[in-house]
Amino acid sequence: MKSAPGLRSYAILYLVFLYGPILILPLFAFNNATVVSFPLSGFTTKWFSEMMADQALWRALRTSLQISLSTAVIATALGVMAARAAVRYRWPGKPGVMGLILLPLVLPEIIIAMSMLIVLIWLGAPQMWFTVILGHVLITLPFSVTIMTAAFQSIDVSFEEAALDLGETPISSFRLITLPLVMPGIISSFLISFTISIDEYIIANFLGGNDTALSVYIYGQFRFPAKVPMVLALGTCLVAMSILLLTIAEYFRRRGVARVGGKDSGGFL
Amino acid sequence: MANSIEAEKRAGWALVSPPFLYTLLALAVPFIVIVGLSFAGLEGGRARVPLAPGDAEKLYFTFENFARVLSEPIYRVVLLRSLIIAVCVTLATVLMAYPIAYFVSFYVAPSKKALWIFLITIPFWTSYIIRLALWRTILGYNGIFDNFVGIFGIEPMNLxxxxxxxxxxxxxxxxxxxxxxxxxxxxEKVDRSLLEAGQDLGETRWTTFLRVTLPLSMPGVMAAVLIVFIPVVGDYVTAKLMGGSTTPMIANLVEVEMLKKRDHAMGSAVAVTAMATVAVISILFVLLNRRFIGSKK
Structure with a gap:
């Protein structure tokens, strides 16, 4: 490979810029001072103890898990349907329908949140964790569809045709042949939807009513400067979890690519 | 044969209808309600949901909400601020991104490319609220940025x-x-043999880049511009946490109209105006740069 020292040092600086703020997170989460500022004043785990003892935080986490797990299941199921229909079948109106399903990718979340809120108010429906799921499925569905489209596209149609020729029904051939082949995509879609949902703030805030999700709880702590180190401790845990889930998602995505003999061409998104 | 085409159509529609109906109900219907409200006036009051009993007859169609958005300075100033911030952010991200994309595509071994892209995307997937908390502590008075410039004897800047x-x-x-x-x-799509051809014909590396690589990568640059610009104009939470109450962006104004003033017609008009502005700017941008998309065979 050619070498370019200038570009390489720029690339490293760029990664420092990207990761700099995230690396500060554990540094001050273990720092024995309320004020987040250099010099560091000593090691402590008290912010983590404070976090573990916070009842409101645990309630928010439970609400968020409820929302995010449901969102991941529903979005992935709908994503499988849409991607399968788009890849496998020809039907009129496909570009329009798929365009509409992918549209939330480019719409500001505040517009999605506000327009749904107006309709909920109009219908007299309550705002609670369930209504947050409605919004989260909408914004995670495009990601699921994109991941599942790639997964279905990489399968050779002749596998399924062979199964049909050998006497399987369309449903059993889907279950026995197609589903195992796209399983890495399904896992990847599930984890991505979960990660987006648990981190999302705007929809959770406006559609959640009195059910406080984790991101909304964290936002509320910003009013109290003394709570900042505790928020950083919580952030350390959340970021560690996100990176773990993403690494698993990436592992399955690559295994899916490898399984069907494709060439790896970069990550999702 | 005609039968199997019919069967395929039916199967495709049957399969796509749950996600399609979901998006229709959760996205299209609320969107239509917002657009409808933005044209709504109410005799002796402001149009809002749910309508009070007997108010349905007092509703009328009007452009007055849009007239206010365009004429009152507050909306103009905030919309303009959102656009200027979005242009700055777009310029900064795209200019910073090009060299890194170029480096990964041309100088990183093919087996390591996926890893680099993965590394670059990871920070995006971490909680945005937490990253905002970090930026507040970095940029605040006597925060980490001020500590850093303090090494060079610079007074705290409190960005x-x-x-x-x-x-x-x-x-x-x-x-x-x-x-x-x-x-x-x-x-990645740039044909490497074109670059060799350019250099064989006496171009330097730099002129090859300017005359071959850069024009061929313009569709990617345009996609990057739109993918950053469009959501940044509609940003809500960054402006709320980093700008405080003094520097709202257009999305914050939508919230104020909708929830604080409970003026749903006005809130809808602000939202629709913002989206229409972004759509017009995006379409103009694509039209002005048409030659880069059409030039490929």
Whole structure:
């Protein structure tokens, strides 16, 4: 490979810029001072103890898990349907329908949140964790569809045709042949939807009513400067979890690519 | 044969109808309600949901909400601020992203490319609220940035007090991966033999880049511009946390109209105006740069 020292040092600086703020997170989460500022004043785990003892935080986490797990299941199921229909079948109106399903990718979340809120108010429906799921499925569905489209596209149609020729029904051939082949995509879609949902703030805030999700709880702590180190401790845990889930998602995505003999061409998104 | 085509149509529609109906109900219907409200007036009051009993007859169709959005300075100033911040963030992210995309595409071994792209996208997937908390502590008075410049004897700058600047820095960091990916994809598609041909014909590396690589990667640059610009104009939470109450963006104004003033017609008009502005700017941008898309065979 050619070498370019200038570009390489720029690339490293760029990664420092990207990761700099995230690396500060554990540094001050273990720092024995309320004020987040250099010099560091000593090691402590008290912010983590404070976090573990916070009842409101645990309630928010439970609400968020409820929302995010449901969102991941529903979005992935709908994503499988849409991607399968788009890849496998020809039907009129496909570009329009798929365009509409992918549209939330480019719409500001505040517009999605506000327009749904107006309709909920109009219908007299309550705002609670369930209504947050409605919004989260909408914004995670495009990601699921994109991941599942790639997964279905990489399968050779002749596998399924062979199964049909050998006497399987369309449903059993889907279950026995197609589903195992796209399983890495399904896992990847599930984890991505979960990660987006648990981190999302705007929809959770406006559609959640009195059910406080984790991101909304964290936002509320910003009013109290003394709570900042505790928020950083919580952030350390959340970021560690996100990176773990993403690494698993990436592992399955690559295994899916490898399984069907494709060439790896970069990550999702 | 005609039968199997019919069967395929039916199967396709049956399969896509649950996600399609879901998007229709959760996205299209609320959107139509918002557009409808933005044209709504109410005799002796403001149009809002749910309508009070007997108010249905007092509703009328009007452009007055849009007239107010366009004539009252507050809406103009805030919309203009959102657009200027979005342009700055777009310029910063795309200019920073191009060299990194170029580096990964041309100088990283093919087996390591996926890893680099993965590394660049990871920060995007971490909690945005937590990243905002970090930027507040970095940019605030006597925060980490002030500690850093203090080494060089510079007085604390408290960048957080400059709302627009703090918003721009935070958003530029948040949207960095969005700009890298489309440019990287476009660079990957550049036929390497064209570059060799250019150099064989006496071009230097630099002129080959300017005359071959850069024009061929322009579709990626354009995608990066749109992918950053469009969501940044509609940003809500960065402006709220980094700009405080002094530097609202257009999305914050939508919230104020909708929830604080409970003027749903006005809130809808602001939202629709913002989206229409973004759509017009995006379409103009694509039209002006048409030659880059059409030039490929």
């Amino acid at each position: 957080l007090s400059n709302g627009a600047l703090a918003i721009t820095i935070t958003l530029s960091h948040a949207f960095a991966p969005f700009a890298v990916l489309p440019i990287f994809v476009a660079l």
